[in-house]
Amino acid sequence: MKKRMSAVPFRSKDLLEAWLDEFTASGAGGGGVAYVADQEPLNGADSGLVIFPLANATTSVYLAPVAVGVPDWRVTIEAQPEVTELSPSAVYDLCRELSYAADLCAFLQVKSVAHMAQLAEDA
Template sequence: MPFRSKDTLQAWLAEFAATGVTGGGASAYVADQEPVDGVDGGLVIFPLANATTSVYLAPVAVGEPDWRVTFEAQPEVTELSPDAVYDLCREITQAADLCAFLQRKSVEHVARLAADAED
């Protein structure tokens, strides 16, 4: 699907960052991936400054506009001060906001494709 191309996703990340929503998720980036069966994976990495776990955003399945945030297993225990926990909460909120934004953009894109196909 075209909405999973690296160029499209980078444009959407730039658009999201420009909104300034909860910091804009400025540290997120599109991962370099080899297309599987000619389809881009659509993997967006969201580094967390306040945790050692990896977080990424990805479409649920090929052809589906739904996205999910995935938290990988953490390699070690994380101990944080109250202020650092608040910072982590802000980061997770940014990841959720970005995931919702990517899902909205994907739904809009799929709707445009369907409308164009009807014309």
């Protein structure tokens, strides 16, 4: 008897937090504090929005799926409200933060592909 996973909404806050915990525990990102945003579900499905605050820039970065039901994720870097001047060391720090955001985005995409495959198999 197959276990139905449809009881776990795709990209629910709980599921995304579990994925973030898994990513953090793996040490893959080397630091950073990402969190799942509280959002209203879209058409009955959680939308999945992960915020990644940057310590070395005045802009916001977030990770989000391309669309409901699609496993692809993107990193969005919002326009900066002001000019940022950084020392070479701070630029390296910012690069590390953006690298972490890219690693996390790739991880979420891999997890989404696997999750969708499991849902299809269990259907």
